[in-house]
Amino acid sequence: DTGVSQNPRHKITKRGQNVTFRCDPISEHNRLYWYRQTLGQGPEFLTYFQNEAQLEKSRLLSDRFSAERPKGSFSTLEIQRTEQGDSAMYLCASSKGQGGSWPQHFGDGTRLSIL
Amino acid sequence: DQQVKQNSPSLSVQEGRISILNCDYTNSMFDYFLWYKKYPAEGPTFLISISSIKDKNEDGRFTVFLNKSAKHLSLHIVPSQPGDSAVYFCAARVGSQGNLIFGKGTKLSVKP
Numbered sequence: 001d002t003g004v005s006q007n008p009r010h011k012i013t014k015r016g017q018n019v020t021f022r023c024d025p026i027s028e029h030n031r032l033y034w035y036r037q038t039l040g041q042g043p044e045f046l047t048y049f050q051n052e053a054q055l056e057k058s059r060l061l062s063d064r065f066s067a068e069r070p071k072g073s074f075s076t077l078e079i080q081r082t083e084q085g086d087s088a089m090y091l092c093a094s095s096k097g098q099g100g101s102w103p104q105h106f107g108d109g110t111r112l113s114i115l
Numbered sequence: 116d117q118q119v120k121q122n123s124p125s126l127s128v129q130e131g132r133i134s135i136l137n138c139d140y141t142n143s144m145f146d147y148f149l150w151y152k153k154y155p156a157e158g159p160t161f162l163i164s165i166s167s168i169k170d171k172n173e174d175g176r177f178t179v180f181l182n183k184s185a186k187h188l189s190l191h192i193v194p195s196q197p198g199d200s201a202v203y204f205c206a207a208r209v210g211s212q213g214n215l216i217f218g219k220g221t222k223l224s225v226k227p
């Protein structure tokens with residue numbers, strides 16, 4: 001299996017700009033998750049998909065954030081009008097199913113820095 | 116309100132000895148617990164998990180113990196190796212939801 005792939009690895013942008021990240025999950029994994037991690041914290045859940053359906057969103061996901069998984073394969077996370085507080089590592093994970101016997105496997109993340 | 120707590124930010128252990136990483140939780144609805152290891156500049160890597168209906172799960176050098184009455188779990192690494200030096204995250208899952216809730220992590224340093 002190739003692992004979860006995230007692009008870009010790093011993104012530096014000015015406040016107020018829009019950014020988009022991409023995640024390619026492990027093939028045949030039907031669940032895809034987005035998390036955000038800041039310094040000294042564990043990953044915090046943002047949203048997840050089962051196939052192309054977005055099933056849950058965290059209250060952390062403000063209306064400036066939107067995620068899609070159009071064909072149930074790769075996913076994109078867009079942040080509009082970025083703010084300083086959006087600086088974080090954005091992690092994507094995938095799993096075969098919901099059960100605990102199907103753990104989530106993480107990519108290496110996209111580090112976002114807002115100038 | 117932190118539902119998963121790792122109260123030790125760091126732990127230092129001698130190579131060959133046992134490393135014990137602890138985790139406490141507050142939500143009795145959690146049905147699965149997982150441990151992840153994270154190296155700098157990499158994403159978390161799954162290590163081992165345990166269902167809430169079990170009290171022990173073992174995989175090679177890694178053993179996870181669950182004490183439901185105390186709402187406490189621990190990860191034992193025996194013997195510890197320098198390559199085990201990383202940040203370890205405890206995570207928990209509520210069965211009806213898809214997401215994991217993570218602790219803040221414990222940085223393990225294994226000294227040769």
